[in-house]
Amino acid sequence: MYLRPLVRVVFVQKCFLSTAAGGSVSKGPTLWYHASDVPLTKPYDSKYKPSKPAEKFVKFSASDCRRLEGAFQKWSKSQKETKELTSVPVNEDFLFEVNIPKMVLKPTYWRGPTYEVRRGIWMNANNNPLAYELTAEIERFYAKMDSSLEGDKEQEKQDLFRFTQPYGKHRMVLFVDKTTAYLLPDLKGGELQLKLLRTNLIPPMGDKITRGSSSNHLTDAAASAKRTIENEIQGTTKQLGKLSDLISWELPSVFGMPDSKDSTKGNDDDSDVFKREIETDYDNDATTPQRDVKHLVLCVHGIGQNLGKKYEYVNFAHTVNILRTNMKKLYMESGKLQKMNRGDGSSDWRENCNVQVLPISWRHTVGFQTDATQPNKENPELPPLGDITLNGVLGLRRLLGDIALDILLYGEPYYRKRILDEVKKHLNDTYNLFKERNPGFGGEVHLIGHSLGSLILFDILCEQDDFKLDFDVKNFYSIGSPTGVFKLIQRTKIGSKQDEPEETSTSFQKPKCENLYNLFHVCDPISYRMEPLVELSMAQYQAANISHWSAGDGIASRVLEFGGSILKDIPGTAIKGQKPGNGKTMLPVDVVEKLTKLNRTGRIDYMLPPGFLEVDIIAAAKAHVSYFEEPDIAGFILKEILAKNHGNHDVIVTKLNRSSDA
Structure with missing residues (x-):
């Protein structure tokens, strides 16, 4: 089970390395991800609200991605008519499920933290997928941009679009080609600044995003996989937090005893506790989930x-x-x-x-x-x-x-x-x-x-x-x-x-x-x-x-x-x-x-x-x-x-x- 990050890298290669003659990424299975560092909700804490957006995302297995994408496409076509809630069982032994309309991952059989789910259509510089709402809007603009490229050559090509709402500091998207774009704030320099951006004469002032995944991303993913394998080689159960550790750091303080060597474990950030659990407790890359x-x-x-x-x-x-x-x-x-x-x-x-x-x-x-x-x-x-x-x-x-x-x-x-x-x-x-x-x-x-x-x-x-x-x-x-x-x-x-x-x-x-x-x-x-x-x-x-x-x-x-x-x-x-x-x-x-x-x-x-x-x-x-x-x-x-x-x-x-x- 210690090779599972490597399996993810191989799957990415199958999906995104082959390119068409025009340079666009070939159509492969859409990858799906879930956050692991910042929960959306916590069990038994109705007042909890995330203090920051999630930054760490974990890919679902190949079979989960296929089923999630199939359910998503089916729901997308029927939601206006039936508004049917689509739940897809995922991960090891199907112990979790994804609510497609809400794009949320939650445990199936017990109460636990819930996590944001994203489709891997547009990726940021850290190779993390963009949020669902932002991705959906970019995809609508992408279709317009793509159709303009296929249209009359005399027609002005459309590559800049303003969002219907701000996404943090981002107000618009500029497409460079079919696989690359930049998320931009408002352009204070007007048309001149835009022309300079298009000709790459000035450094980009926004955040680069990529449709699919690039070779550089794969290199980073392979290095990350290697580091993960090295960290996991000590054994799965050694990574899992143990309830008995509570005794080591809580009971001594109650009785005025010196803290044990495990006393720092009680100071973990709440999100770190949940992150360690969802990333290490389950083998989610099994061939048969x-x-x-x-x-x-x-x-x-x-x-x-x-x-x-x-x-x-x-x-x-x-x-x-x-x-x-x-x-x-x-x-x-x-x-x-x-x-x-x-x-x-x-x-x-x-x-x-x-x-x-x-x-x-x-x-x-x-x-x-x-x-x-x-x-x-x-x-x-x-x-x-x-x-x-x-x-x-x-x-x-x-x-x-x-x-x-x-x-x-x-x-x-x-x-x-x-x-x-x-x-x-x-x-x-x-x-x-x-x-x-x-x-x-x-x-x-x-x-x-x-x-x-x-x-x-x-x-x-x-x-x-x-x-x-x-x-x-x-x-x-x-x-x-x-x-x-x-x-x-x-x-x-x-x-x-x-x-x-x-x-x-x-x-x-x-x-x-x-x-x-x-x-x-x-x-x-x-x-x-x-x-x-x-x-x-x-x-x-x-x-x-x-x-x-x-x-x-x-x-x-x-x-x-x-x-x-x-x-x-x-x-x-x-x-x-x-x-x-x-x-x-x-x-x-x-x-x-x-x-x-x-x-x-x-x-x-x-x-x-x-x-x-x-x-x-x-x-x-x-x-x-x-x-x-x-x-x-x-x-x-x-x-x-x-x-x-x-x-x-x-x-x-x-x-x-x-x-x-x-």
């Missing part, structure tokens, strides 16, 4: 998304992009994963994992503002949060207000129902939109919930009569989840839909999914286990380990356990007949039967062991927010999605050392 998808994964965020109003770095869509990128990267490196996927009959099984991952952002639609200065819009008779917040350790209080209050909201019946309704609606809307955009999709749907999001999904899956989903759930991955402690407080056990009712004083919740996974980092202070809520005896056994990723061998068969021992199997997926040893034991058959009703592997709890010296508060906070950045998590989820159902098997577990915190 839309992959065949057999597994749709919907990810629900947890606490803290209100921070996105203050720090655009806290961007759940971007976080999910990292997970999607990691999955694709690991799949390309793993012959084992490819082999697991080969049997499904896909022709592109070597490079396509057939998994699509989309974000579900719900917090901003629930209400209850945590902004200190915002009035209470829902209940004007009540004060805003800032009016009851103490001034002591104000930074910490505000941080907790943006994060911890989400949990308090979920504990209040009014907001709990509101949250469940909103998340259910977002899930169904995203699923149905995906089906609409992918009419051939008939595959499986999986859910990932992080933090509070996992508790929300757990309750939705257990309360399908009230919060009905439009799809069945194959795998539910609960990540960094407090579900265990919530259910303990609620005196609730976890069971399977297949279980017979029991006479007990405790209540049961039974999530409607085929496989339930509870993934956590052992240093995560928010996470709790679930298996003891299914079967009390599981409290004496360690959680299964999540395998470490090995680039040379896919998902490695060796993992470093928290105790320091090296296991010789992938925990939780033991082979039938394997003999236990070294402190291991086989689970009783009746316990295995209980667990396999909730997960085909016979395990529910899976843990990431800590790195060395990960014991301070910064490491603990990072552990909770970094799951989507972990290749081990991406590899585990992908492996379990592609794995086929196992039959009955023995489950080997490790006795828990009560002196440890594992």
Whole structure:
């Protein structure tokens, strides 16, 4: 994927290098571009307005350009009659769409910044396309100029035109030939100045523009492509901003600690944050922009998304992009994963994992503002949060207000129902939109919930009569989840839909999914286990380990356990007949039967062991927010999605050392 700028250069050459005898550029596919440095709008910020015009534009892929131009021509002919809004899906996996009448690029499945779109008809000195309205007017004048050149030789040739409105400092356009023109201010020297301009006796006082692209532009583009390749060679995921970096530059200041080496990341200009995302998160030059998808994964965020109003770095869509990128990267490196996927009959099984991952952002639609200065819009008779917040350790209080209050909201019946309704609606809307955009999709749907999001999904899956989903759930991955402690407080056990009712004083919740996974980092202070809520005896056994990723061998068969021992199997997926040893034991058959009703592997709890010296508060906070950045998590989820159902098997577990915190 690091050669994609070079692909763009080759495409430009195909389109514009060949010239006709008269020197005009040959007719080739029209290139389309979108801005990447200055958004037109920002999510959740209705007051935002661009402070300057966009200056950085990125070309769409060849196939996107063809479809965009076709839709544009069709819309141009019919708009006066039907005024039909034309939306064209674009970019990797068609995750974005272009509104042709508005010339705007926006995400398809989530709320995000929107960007200006331009057709590459007339280019400025930086090889950027001119704005749509300016281009349209120049093209009208160009047609008049062209027809005058083809007319009677005695007729005066028309090459200067005044715009119907000013475009910045530009008031008119002077055509030099069929490929070159100048944007000019008002001519103070009158006809004499104009004659001098036409004869090139005085330097141009305007800005040169070119129809199509020149060889000099191609040289510049090739050099730019080379620089981009060199910058990207370090690896895509290293360029992606990580949510865990927020902890490095925000939390130390709250507690009065020295800033870490990453502290400058919080000072990025907002537009730079979005620019880095839209330029690095997606591979938009794939030959086939839309992959065949057999597994749709919907990810629900947890606490803290209100921070996105203050720090655009806290961007759940971007976080999910990292997970999607990691999955694709690991799949390309793993012959084992490819082999697991080969049997499904896909022709592109070597490079396509057939998994699509989309974000579900719900917090901003629930209400209850945590902004200190915002009035209470829902209940004007009540004060805003800032009016009851103490001034002591104000930074910490505000941080907790943006994060911890989400949990308090979920504990209040009014907001709990509101949250469940909103998340259910977002899930169904995203699923149905995906089906609409992918009419051939008939595959499986999986859910990932992080933090509070996992508790929300757990309750939705257990309360399908009230919060009905439009799809069945194959795998539910609960990540960094407090579900265990919530259910303990609620005196609730976890069971399977297949279980017979029991006479007990405790209540049961039974999530409607085929496989339930509870993934956590052992240093995560928010996470709790679930298996003891299914079967009390599981409290004496360690959680299964999540395998470490090995680039040379896919998902490695060796993992470093928290105790320091090296296991010789992938925990939780033991082979039938394997003999236990070294402190291991086989689970009783009746316990295995209980667990396999909730997960085909016979395990529910899976843990990431800590790195060395990960014991301070910064490491603990990072552990909770970094799951989507972990290749081990991406590899585990992908492996379990592609794995086929196992039959009955023995489950080997490790006795828990009560002196440890594992």
